[in-house]
Amino acid sequence: MGVLMDALKLTPAFFLREDVVQIARDLLGMVLVTEFDGQRTAGRIVETEAYAAMDKASHSHSNRRTNRTEPMFRVGGTAYVYRCYGIHHLFNISTNAADVAEAVLIRGVEPLEGIEIMQQRRSLPTISPKISAGPGNVTVALGIPGSYTRNDVFSDTLWFEDRGLKPLPEEVVVGTRVGVAYAEEDAYLPYRFWIQGSHWVSKAKGL
Numbered sequence: 001m002g003v004l005m006d007a008l009k010l011t012p013a014f015f016l017r018e019d020v021v022q023i024a025r026d027l028l029g030m031v032l033v034t035e036f037d038g039q040r041t042a043g044r045i046v047e048t049e050a051y052a053a054m055d056k057a058s059h060s061h062s063n064r065r066t067n068r069t070e071p072m073f074r075v076g077g078t079a080y081v082y083r084c085y086g087i088h089h090l091f092n093i094s095t096n097a098a099d100v101a102e103a104v105l106i107r108g109v110e111p112l113e114g115i116e117i118m119q120q121r122r123s124l125p126t127i128s129p130k131i132s133a134g135p136g137n138v139t140v141a142l143g144i145p146g147s148y149t150r151n152d153v154f155s156d157t158l159w160f161e162d163r164g165l166k167p168l169p170e171e172v173v174v175g176t177r178v179g180v181a182y183a184e185e186d187a188y189l190p191y192r193f194w195i196q197g198s199h200w201v202s203k204a205k206g207l
Contacts, residue, residue, distance in 0.1 A: 007031070010160040015076035015153070020095045020102040024050035025174075025193045029166035032109055034158050036143040039117050043109025043132055043142065044165050047194040047201045049177045051092075051103050055191075057183035060101030071150045072101040079158070081139070081149035088136030089146045093153055107135045107178070107192075109142070110200040118142070134202040167195045176206030 010030065017023055025048070033042040051058040051072075059069045059082070071080035072094050080092040080103050092103040109132045111118050118131050118141040132141040144158065153159060177192045187207050194201045 007161040007163045009154070010162060012075075012077045012152075012154065014160075015093060015095050016097065017076070018096055018100075020052050020104060021050045021191055023095050024048040024104045024191065025172065027104060027106070027160075028172060028193055028195055031112060031161040031163050031165065032106065032142065032158075033113075033161055034142045034144060036145070036157055039114060039143060041114030041117050041142050042112045042161075043118075043138070043200075044112055044163075045106060045108070046110050046198040047106075047108035047133075048192070049105040049107055050191040050193075051105065052191075053096075053100055053102050055183070055189070056186040057177060057180035057189075057191075058101070058103075060103075063101070065101070069101065072103050073099055074150070077152050077154060079144075079148050079151050079153055081144060081146050083146060084136065089139045089144065090135045091139050091142075091144050091148075105135055106138050108133045108194070108198070108200050108202050109138055110198060111141070129199050133200045134204070171196045178202070178204040178206060181207050 027045050027048050030045050060072045071078045075098040076095045078094040084090050092105045095102045122131050132138050173194050173196050174190045175192045180187045
């Protein structure tokens with residue numbers, strides 16, 4: 001899959017919609033592009049998770065507004081990048097209107113551009129799903145720093161494109177999210193989406 005001349009950048013309207021679950025599903029097949037320090041990389045999104053405002057699995061549950069979670073409360077299309085377990089940075093995008101704290105986590109991408117750069121960033125000698133399967137690997141492979149949190153996703157360094165690579169409806173798998181067993185009944189919400197058969201989907205199981 002290469003670059004298409006008629007690729008369309010996603011606009012704020014895509015992320016300002018009210019249904020975060022639908023947005024998470026619609027992001028499958030979209031292309032996330034980064035160009036940090038003159039190094040361009042891009043990957044087709046193959047796995048996402050949705051986090052709603054009243055969701056017990058969400059960092060914003062019970063209107064928990066902190067310095068870290070502030071990007072979730074900003075207008076849709078704001079990057080929310082946080083450190084998980086003190087090790088990995090995870091990349092999310094806020095959705096909906098300002099003060100409605102919802103977001104989509106990008107869990108896996110299929111490398112399209114700058115694959116050698118991704119390999120170097122991940123210290124991998126060969127191309128394999130280890131490059132960008134799993135949310136921690138996504139941020140490293142695409143060079144997304146923790147400092148990008150609170151920036152928008154329509155910049156010259158990070159943006160999304162529609163290149164006509166959306167999966168067919170029957171190729172979309174729906175399941176529970178990963179690592180949210182603490183969220184009680186909300187742990188069982190069908191808020192995780194991935195493309196069936198993709199080698200770039202994380203191996204983690206729901207819950």
